Amino acid sequence: MTAGxxxxxxxxxxxxxxxxxxxxxxxxxVSGRRVELVPITSEGDTNRASLSEIGGQGVFATALRDALLRGECDLLVHSLKDLPTTVPDGLVIAAIPARADARDVAVTRDGTPLHELKAGSTIGTGSPRRIAQVHVRNPRLRTVDLRGNVDSRLQRVASGELDAVILAAAGLSRLEGDPIGALKVESLGLAEWPTAPGQGALAVETTADAPVDLLAALAALDDEATRIAVTAERAVLAGLDSGCQAPMAAHAELSGADLRVRAVVYAPHDGWRIGIDVTEALRPGTVEAEGSAEEYIQANGRGNGADSADGADPIAAAREIGSSVAHRLLERGAADLLPRS
Structure with a gap:
């Protein structure tokens, strides 16, 4: 690469x-070049309204993408779960590094699990998906809208203002030091508590006409298994035609040539949900759909979502599988639970 x-x-x-x-x-x-950070303020950083009110779609990404297109930086790093499913003309997600822990965690003062917290306990989260999942796990709890950085959220638990907060495990692991301190963490399993499409993954974005050497260096950071999984998850979200703040979850895992996708759409407060848990082959051939677990009470997902996918292109196959899952959720009535974007 050239100097600079x-x-x-x-x-x-x-x-x-x-x-x-x-x-x-x-x-x-991988590049042999120094990389300097260029801090950029997004709407999501300055607007303190609830994300469900200002619309989660792009509030953390738009200002960064505008700066990239203006030439103020050479590349961006996003939390993939905050990124709209449509990539603007002229930009490309050049790398998706290996995903960190995709789970959510509940942080409390004494380690009491969510399902055992007493009636009226206050749980901090601004995510419609997490709010719905809290009500599924323990209908007696009260959710409180929450914004701010990780430290401020944890402080509200430590001070006794809140009984718990729901956070992404990946975010806690990436922070330096020990943000948890004396607080206690309950990991929420993905089988019962699937998370947002792309959670735990990062997206490295640059311009489509970026120098070849930069694109090559970023390609070296890309993790194919992660890209396949998050492509399927984001295809579910795109197929449901709803924004990043929709009360839905999708998590995919790659095992050999088989991709397992678990997706759920939640009603906001009453515990009703519609879900699918399906394993399909990325290559043409055997398609196995698994029976739904208790948490996916409306799901039974049998179908042929990957049958027509081109096995030579696993990304295209993953996208088709995710789109098929979204279609089947809509057939089961998921549209009635979703806000339109």
Missing amino acids: ALRLGTRRSALAQAQSGQVAQALEQ
Whole structure:
């Protein structure tokens, strides 16, 4: 590569800069160039209204993408779960590194599990999906809208203002030091508590006409198994035609040539949900659909979502599987539970 520092655009939060710093270090190793962070303020950082009110779709990404298109930076790092499913003209997601822990965690003062917290306990989260999942896990709890950085959220539990907060495990793991301190963490299993499409994964974005050497360096950071899984998850979200703040979850896992996708759409408050748990082959051939677990009470997902997929292109196959899952959720009535984007 030619000399000169690469400019990596990132949100200003401690978490965003921590995860961008990790990508910067990896990129320096493969490119041989210094990478400097360029802090950018997004609407999601300045607007303190609930994400469900301002619309989660793109509130953390638009300002960064505008800066990239203006040439103020050479690449961006996003939390993939916050990224709209449509990539603007002129941009490309050049790398999706290996995903961190995709689970949510509940953080409390004494380690009491969510399902055992007493009636009226206050749980902090601004996510419609998490709000719905809290009500499924323990209908006696009261959710409180929550914004702010990880430290401020944890402090509200430590001070006794809240009894628990729901956070992404990946975010906690990427922060330096020990953000949890004396607080206790309950990991929420993906089988009962699937998370947002792309959760735990990062997206490294640049311009479609970026220098070939930059694109090659970013390609070296890409993890194919993660890209396949999150492609399916985001295809579910796109197929449901709803935004990043929709009360839905999708998690995919790759095992050999088989892709398992678990997706659920939730009613906001009454515990009703519609879900599918399906394993399909990325290559043409055997398609196995698994019976639904108790948490997926409306699901039974049998179908041929991957039968026509081109096995030579696993990304296209994953996208088709995710689209098929979305179609089957809609057939089961998921549209009645979703806000339209």
